[in-house]
Amino acid sequence: MSSHARVPSAAHAGLASPAQVTFSPAQLAEVRRLQGLYPDPRAALLPVLHMAQDTFGYVSLEVEEYVAGLFALSPAHVHEVVTFYTLYFQTPKGRHVVAVCHNLSCHLAGARAIIDHLEARLGVTVGETTDDGRVTLQSVECLCACEHAPMMQVDERYEFDLTPEKVDRILERLR
Amino acid sequence: MTAEKLLMRNFDRADSHTLEAYRATGGYTAWPKAQALDPAAIVEEIKQSNLRGLGGAGFPTGTKWSFIPKNHAGPVYLVINADEGEPGTFKDRYLLERDPHALIEGMLVAARAIRSARGFVYIRGEYVEPWRRFAAAVREAYDAGYLGRGFDVVVHRGAGAYICGEETGLIASLEGKKGWPKLKPPFPAIKGAFGAPTIVNNVETICHVPHIINRGAAWFAALGTKTQGGTRMYSVSGRVKRPGVYEASVAITLRQLIYDLAGGVTGNGRLKAVVPGGSSAAILRADEIDVTLDVDGLRNAGTMAGSAGVIVMDETVSIPEALMVVARFYAHESCGQCTPCRESTGWIYKMCHRIVEGRGTKDDLDKILDVARRGAGTTICAFYDGAVGPYISYIEKFRSEFEALIPT
Numbered sequence A: 001m002s003s004h005a006r007v008p009s010a011a012h013a014g015l016a017s018p019a020q021v022t023f024s025p026a027q028l029a030e031v032r033r034l035q036g037l038y039p040d041p042r043a044a045l046l047p048v049l050h051m052a053q054d055t056f057g058y059v060s061l062e063v064e065e066y067v068a069g070l071f072a073l074s075p076a077h078v079h080e081v082v083t084f085y086t087l088y089f090q091t092p093k094g095r096h097v098v099a100v101c102h103n104l105s106c107h108l109a110g111a112r113a114i115i116d117h118l119e120a121r122l123g124v125t126v127g128e129t130t131d132d133g134r135v136t137l138q139s140v141e142c143l144c145a146c147e148h149a150p151m152m153q154v155d156e157r158y159e160f161d162l163t164p165e166k167v168d169r170i171l172e173r174l175r
Numbered sequence B: 001m002t003a004e005k006l007l008m009r010n011f012d013r014a015d016s017h018t019l020e021a022y023r024a025t026g027g028y029t030a031w032p033k034a035q036a037l038d039p040a041a042i043v044e045e046i047k048q049s050n051l052r053g054l055g056g057a058g059f060p061t062g063t064k065w066s067f068i069p070k071n072h073a074g075p076v077y078l079v080i081n082a083d084e085g086e087p088g089t090f091k092d093r094y095l096l097e098r099d100p101h102a103l104i105e106g107m108l109v110a111a112r113a114i115r116s117a118r119g120f121v122y123i124r125g126e127y128v129e130p131w132r133r134f135a136a137a138v139r140e141a142y143d144a145g146y147l148g149r150g151f152d153v154v155v156h157r158g159a160g161a162y163i164c165g166e167e168t169g170l171i172a173s174l175e176g177k178k179g180w181p182k183l184k185p186p187f188p189a190i191k192g193a194f195g196a197p198t199i200v201n202n203v204e205t206i207c208h209v210p211h212i213i214n215r216g217a218a219w220f221a222a223l224g225t226k227t228q229g230g231t232r233m234y235s236v237s238g239r240v241k242r243p244g245v246y247e248a249s250v251a252i253t254l255r256q257l258i259y260d261l262a263g264g265v266t267g268n269g270r271l272k273a274v275v276p277g278g279s280s281a282a283i284l285r286a287d288e289i290d291v292t293l294d295v296d297g298l299r300n301a302g303t304m305a306g307s308a309g310v311i312v313m314d315e316t317v318s319i320p321e322a323l324m325v326v327a328r329f330y331a332h333e334s335c336g337q338c339t340p341c342r343e344s345t346g347w348i349y350k351m352c353h354r355i356v357e358g359r360g361t362k363d364d365l366d367k368i369l370d371v372a373r374r375g376a377g378t379t380i381c382a383f384y385d386g387a388v389g390p391y392i393s394y395i396e397k398f399r400s401e402f403e404a405l406i407p408t
């Protein structure tokens, strides 16, 4: 889902500027705890990148460089890892991420209509973020909840058995 | 026919994920029994049970465990594959959320069998709730003294990549790298995570282990077929009345699963095709569903049991469209290391797309079949063979439907 999210025109609330790319002392302690869980501390890279994204909003080149420093890894190695995985964002994302499954079972249950509905409601196409920075819309591969097709993930939550009406109710909750 | 439930026996309880509920229903009684057994005796018991891996490849679990080098001096790791990503499969999500202690107890037994002091559970990044549930159970197990006394469990989150479900890709990802699979041999049992002998097992496989210890290999073996013991969890989705997860013997037939357990076919009510083992399994026609769902039964039918993700299609479903959706998945998820896989998945998706849009040409179908066949078996991992299964079977079994879309 290499989502080339259109960078929203309005300034995003809550996004760190490069100067702010440092963890708090408590977070640094957590980094050391995570590194200690593995025979090779570098194995904590994925968990620490999750922490970094939660803290800084997305994994910018500055964030990659900062995280590389915490692991004594080259920024190039960290970049290679970040770009391999779909859950790390390299550009600012919306305050909420709506990821609709488009794989086979969801396709059979009408995923296309759900995606069309979301595109119309949000005024964006898949891969884009709304101008107000509220929602990034994605379509993704099987989220392994096919018994509830069509379904989507909204931030951390799975939303099941979607209809256009249910999608509208879910969107209303997203601020 | 549905036998008794082992893996799903507690799913009806709202508190099934708690230590208290697990103990109240006989949980953590296998572990003391296993502690009284020699590691070799545990391996032998699992071999005799005919338990086979439920993550996809169907390899005999006891045999895999016996590959750990004897008298190995350094660490040995147990890695649990909870990177569930095979389209059509959702059983591990239920196990993590509803019976996390079964996995922990199974890990304790497995770790003793392979002499491992540390286990890792690799959970797909999108599974946030299952991850929280499982991590909470791990904390309970530490507090209760099951963990931390010779065996530790580290819960690890992935970050979105289907290929990390392949065991060597999973190990690379666990080590903090991109999830590129590696050529085997060496197999993980010889050189796996962090360079040490490693057993990778699926969540469901390991959840079976306490039952085998408690009730014996012979009992477990008798639940299945000659070559595969036990029950398994079938994920059923698509055009059925009651989509969901069903536990039943590995010896039931696909017809029984669709009609007796999942309530039959919706849409126009008439079955057209079924994918029996996750999207990487070859598709079956409606007249091919009187097969047993064990590893060998489906292999003999020219497809595979895989992850037991069963996707049902009624007569109104367009098979070319379905193949296009499946081909898009493989094009997106190829890790790109091997040329045949990287190139063919991309091209075949494009060709499927243009056929569906009515822009296909006469020789497109044979071109797809030819390209697919030539790459099969030549790549680093089984991902590409998993893509070839659907490419070939959808086209061969439903060729006229594709031809009808191609302008003459």
Ligand SMILES: Cc1cc2nc3c(=O)[nH]c(=O)nc-3n(C[C@H](O)[C@H](O)[C@H](O)COP(=O)(O)O)c2cc1C
Pocket (backbone or CB within 6 Å): B052, B053, B054, B055, B056, B057, B058, B059, B061, B081, B082, B083, B084, B085, B086, B162, B163, B164, B165, B166, B167, B168, B200, B201, B202, B203, B205, B206, B381, B382, B383, B386
């Ligand atoms: C492309 C690909 C994807 C796979 N995805 C998974 C998966 O999501 N979960 C899983 O348990 N096994 C998956 N496997 C199988 C693993 O490589 C491995 O065989 C399995 O985890 C071993 O556990 P088991 O013997 O208990 O089944 C996958 C294999 C391939 C080739």
Ligand code: SF4
Pocket (backbone or CB within 6 Å): B163, B180, B181, B333, B334, B335, B336, B337, B338, B339, B341, B342, B379, B380, B381, B382, B383, B384
């Ligand atoms: S077969 Fe495909 S997914 Fe597997 S290693 Fe090769 S390129 Fe990667």
Ligand code: FES
Pocket (backbone or CB within 6 Å): A101, A102, A103, A104, A105, A106, A107, A141, A142, A143, A144, A145, A146, A147, A149, A151, B087, B088, B089
């Ligand atoms: S196909 Fe959508 S969750 Fe599996």
